[in-house]
Amino acid sequence: MATNGSFASPVANADYPASFDDGPEGILTQLYRGVNGYSLVITTFLLLVAYDQFKYLWNKGSIAGPAWKMPFIGPFLSSVNPKMDEYKAKWNSGELSCVSVFHKFVVMASSRDMARKVFNSPDFVKPCVVDVAQKLLRPTNWVFLDGRAHIDYRKGLNGLFTRQALETYLPGQEEVYEKYFARFVEISQNEHNGKPVPFMPMFRELMCAVSCRTFAGHYMSDAAVKKIADDYYKITAALELVNFPIIIPFTRTWYGKKASDMVLNEFSICAAKSKARMKAGGDITCIMDGWIKSMLDSEKYREQIAKGTTVDDSEKPAMLLRVFSDFEIAQTLFTFLFASQDATSSACTWLFQLMADRPEILDRVREENLAVRNGDKFQNFSMDILDKLPYTKAVVKETLRYRPPVIMVPYVVKKSFPMTDSYTAPQGSMVIPTVWPALHDPEAYPRPDYFDPDRWISGDAEKSAKNWLVFGTGPHYCLGQTYAQNNLIAMIGKASMQLDWKHHITPLSEEIQVFATLFPMDHCPLVFSQRD
Numbered sequence: 001m002a003t004n005g006s007f008a009s010p011v012a013n014a015d016y017p018a019s020f021d022d023g024p025e026g027i028l029t030q031l032y033r034g035v036n037g038y039s040l041v042i043t044t045f046l047l048l049v050a051y052d053q054f055k056y057l058w059n060k061g062s063i064a065g066p067a068w069k070m071p072f073i074g075p076f077l078s079s080v081n082p083k084m085d086e087y088k089a090k091w092n093s094g095e096l097s098c099v100s101v102f103h104k105f106v107v108m109a110s111s112r113d114m115a116r117k118v119f120n121s122p123d124f125v126k127p128c129v130v131d132v133a134q135k136l137l138r139p140t141n142w143v144f145l146d147g148r149a150h151i152d153y154r155k156g157l158n159g160l161f162t163r164q165a166l167e168t169y170l171p172g173q174e175e176v177y178e179k180y181f182a183r184f185v186e187i188s189q190n191e192h193n194g195k196p197v198p199f200m201p202m203f204r205e206l207m208c209a210v211s212c213r214t215f216a217g218h219y220m221s222d223a224a225v226k227k228i229a230d231d232y233y234k235i236t237a238a239l240e241l242v243n244f245p246i247i248i249p250f251t252r253t254w255y256g257k258k259a260s261d262m263v264l265n266e267f268s269i270c271a272a273k274s275k276a277r278m279k280a281g282g283d284i285t286c287i288m289d290g291w292i293k294s295m296l297d298s299e300k301y302r303e304q305i306a307k308g309t310t311v312d313d314s315e316k317p318a319m320l321l322r323v324f325s326d327f328e329i330a331q332t333l334f335t336f337l338f339a340s341q342d343a344t345s346s347a348c349t350w351l352f353q354l355m356a357d358r359p360e361i362l363d364r365v366r367e368e369n370l371a372v373r374n375g376d377k378f379q380n381f382s383m384d385i386l387d388k389l390p391y392t393k394a395v396v397k398e399t400l401r402y403r404p405p406v407i408m409v410p411y412v413v414k415k416s417f418p419m420t421d422s423y424t425a426p427q428g429s430m431v432i433p434t435v436w437p438a439l440h441d442p443e444a445y446p447r448p449d450y451f452d453p454d455r456w457i458s459g460d461a462e463k464s465a466k467n468w469l470v471f472g473t474g475p476h477y478c479l480g481q482t483y484a485q486n487n488l489i490a491m492i493g494k495a496s497m498q499l500d501w502k503h504h505i506t507p508l509s510e511e512i513q514v515f516a517t518l519f520p521m522d523h524c525p526l527v528f529s530q531r532d
Contacts (some may be wrong), residue, residue, distance in 0.1 A: 048072075059105045059426050064094035074101040084512040087407070091437050096423060105429040106133070108408075109419070112441060112467055115433035117419065118411055119474040122147070125431055127476050128412035130239055130251045131133045132246075136260040137338065141205050141331045146414075156321045156478065157332070159294060162289050163383055169282055170381040172213040173487060182527040184499065196504035198523035199352070204345040205229040210487065215333045217286030220268035224375050228337075231259040235340055236516045255502055263337065265373065267330035275326070288333060295323045336480065343405035344484060346445035346517035350403045351396070351492050353524045354451060356503035361453060365392050366496040381490050392458035396488045398472045401439045401461075402451050405517045408434045409472060435469040443516055501528045 049071045056069040066075075078086070090097050095111035109118050118125060126146045129137075134144060142153045142158075159165065184202065188194060208229035212220050238256020245252045274288045275296075284290045298321045304311050324332075355362040372388045373379040410432050417425040425431050440448040444464035445455060455461040471478035478484070503509070508521035 009493070023394045027104040034315070037330040040231050051401070056100045056105065057076050059429065060098050061423050063096040063098055063107070063423050065098035068171055069100050072102065075099055076101050082514045083515055087434075087437075087514065091434055096419060105426065106357070107419070107425050107429060107431045109431060109433040109478075110437050112438035112469070114419065114470060115435060115438060116466065116473060117435040118431050119409075119469075119472055119476070121417065124415060124417040125411035125413055128410050128430065130410060132256070133239055135247060135253075136235065136238060136257055137335060138264075138331055140328075141335060141439045143335050147413065152477065156294070156319050157291070157479060159318060160290050161480055165287075165290055166483055166486060167383045168290070169214045169286065169483075170237050170383070171491070172217060172285060173210050174381050176206070176209045176213050176493070177491055180209065181495060181499055181528075184501075185530050188526070188528040192527075194527055194529075196502075196525035196527050199528075200345075200349050200519055200523035203342070203348045203352070204233070207344040207348055208232055208337075208341055210491075211337050213286070214483075214487075215287045215336055216267060216270040217289060219273040219286075220266060224266050226261055230339075231339055232264060234259040235263070235338075240516055241302070241337075260334070263334055264327070265388075266324045269334045271326040271329040271333075288329065291321075291329070291332075294319065295321045295489070299323055340480065340484060342515075342517040344487065346403070346405035346519055347396075347399055347484075347488055349519055349524050351399050351488065352495070352501060352526060353503055353509065353520055354399060355395075355492065355496070356400075356415075356501055356526065357505070361395060362496060365395055365492060368392055369497050381494075383486075384476065386489055389493060390457060391453065392489050393485070395492065396485055397456050397461075398451060398453040399488075400485075401445065401468075403518050404439050404470050405468075405510075407434045407436045407514075407518065433469075438467045438469050439450060441467055459514065498531055499528055501526050502532045 052071055055068060056074075086383060090099075090108060091110040095109065095114045097108045097110065099106050099108075101454045109115050129143075134141075137143065142150070145153055180202070184199070187202065205226070209225050212225045212228060234255040236251070236256075237252045238259075240252075247257055271290060271292070274286075274292050278284075278289060278292045278296055282289070284293055294317060297317045298319075299321065301311060301315070301317055355365070364443035367405065368389055368391045370377060372385055379385070410430055413425050413427055413429045413431055415427050417427075417431065419425055419431075439445070441464075443447050445461060446459075446465040452459075471481035471484075504525040504527070506522045506525065509524075513519045513523075
């Protein structure tokens with residue numbers, strides 16, 4: 001067979017590129033040469049978006065929530081100015097629903113039973129407030145303790161809220177009310193010539209002053225109280241549910257941090273003054289005094305035991321405490337202020353508005369308070385008097401139900417939390433039980449959107465204890481709930497006897513502004529006058 005001698009293999013021809021020389025290494029080289037900084041950034045961004053979306057959908061599972069997440073920030077922009085109607089829509093979407101903001105996946109527990117399950121599951125969740133809270137309240141604050149450490153610390157505080165202790169704080173509270181009620185009249189009659197002005201900011205200042213006097217007595221000057229009242233708004237803004245997770249200069253969290261530093265410094269100064277006075281045998285006039293007195297009594301008892309001295313059991317303190325530093329005391333008192341300031345400010349604002357709009361209810365409150373004092377409207381507070389005001393108490397409870405000051409309580413999931421048979425909240429996510437649906441449940445409270453104090457006297461409201469979640473439930477229920485209610489009962493009772501006030505109703509009066517707690521959108525324009 002003849003062969004073609006003129007044929008040359010292409011492999012032998014140096015001018016012919018051999019395709020197999022472009023092996024795997026050659027392909028990667030070509031790909032690398034085709035990549036530039038722009039395409040790398042775009043590719044990385046798209047991968048991160050895809051991961052963020054996948055993680056959200058994976059965490060969401062079968063519960064209600066948006067079908068997709070705005071990359072990275074989620075509903076942050078709409079949450080900067082939260083709307084009550086949007087919250088209600090979220091709660092009505094299912095007993096469990098979700099959103100994802102920045103890096104945080106959030107599950108909302110809306111039904112009564114689901115909210116109670118979260119409150120009563122310390123093995124799976126613990127209170128977390130918001131990311132920046134530890135920076136403002138400090139990581140070592142007792143509210144961030146968990147398990148046995150939290151229980152033991154809390155036991156040492158229980159004695160500060162007994163009936164006997166609460167009686168001790170009443171004179172200081174009454175002093176503040178008398179001062180501010182006179183100020184209300186001055187604002188209305190002298191500074192604004194009888195024209196209505198929004199009183200919500202003044203109610204915030206009033207409640208801050210009452211809290212500071214109750215917690216720190218007269219160790220804190222009036223100027224310091226005013227400074228805290230003015231700046232606390234910045235702390236509230238910094239601790240809103242949706243915020244930047246880090247502190248950036250000149251943002252709300254930055255201003256909130258500066259304000260919290262100031263509050264902690266003031267309380268530390270007060271703690272040092274209280275220690276000196278309690279060591280000198282001074283009387284207890286505030287919560288700080290009572291707590292420090294218990295510390296000193298515990299220290300004295302331990303010293304006697306260490307010396308081998310026989311001590312009668314009756315002289316042993318009910319709870320043995322260590323002596324806390326001034327800053328530790330300041331941190332704890334700050335959490336009391338944090339828990340009370342916005343909530344009581346909200347309740348105070350709604351109380352004055354609701355009473356002005358329902359004069360027949362205000363008349364009954366006034367009559368009850370005068371009757372228990374035998375007509376002497378200047379008789380001082382006492383626990384016995386507060387115990388004999390069932391209708392005034394019903395008005396306060398109905399206000400707290402009708403417009404609950406705290407509608408959501410954030411918790412962080414410590415480990416995977418099986419909330420239902422079909423859904424488990426992932427570790428590290430935030431779970432937020434809400435109390436509004438339980439407090440507006442028509443089965444527990446017929447006509448829930450109607451303000452009716454009598455439901456607590458002649459109705460069945462007291463039977464719906466499982467729905468009464470105003471102060472939470474479980475191991476982290478509000479320690480000062482009796483104090484808070486007594487404070488509001490005393491305030492509105494005293495105001496009813498000594499003041500008259502009229503509400504200038506606007507289209508926004510019944511609209512709800514959500515700013516950590518709930519306030520009337522128009523900030524409650526009122527006119528006060530002295531009652532004859």
